[in-house]
Amino acid sequence: MKRTETTIETYQVQIVRRRKPETEAWCSACAAAVRMVTPEAAxxxxxxxxxxxxxxxxxxxLHFIETPDGTLFICTNSLI
Ligand SMILES: [Zn+2]
Structure with missing residues (x-):
């Protein structure tokens, strides 16, 4: 029972993280840690x-990064 609960909890955390539309990451073009958003959010x-x-x-x-799972994040500095 306890193991099942733990598994479900981990699964939900991964889903939330995957669907998060923005993140903070290093942009080599800006040479700074910037707010990055998905193409849809951008x-x-x-x-x-x-x-x-x-x-x-x-x-x-636009500046962008690509995560290992293939998700693109756009540098919001380059959007403006
Ligand atoms: Zn940038």
């Missing part, structure tokens, strides 16, 4: 579509 912040955000990433206009 789109909402900039009032554009996620597609526009991806296009700006490809054009090199």
């Amino acid at each position: 789109a909402a912040l900039s009032a554009v579509t996620p597609r526009t955000i991806y296009r700006r990433i490809e054009a090199g206009q």
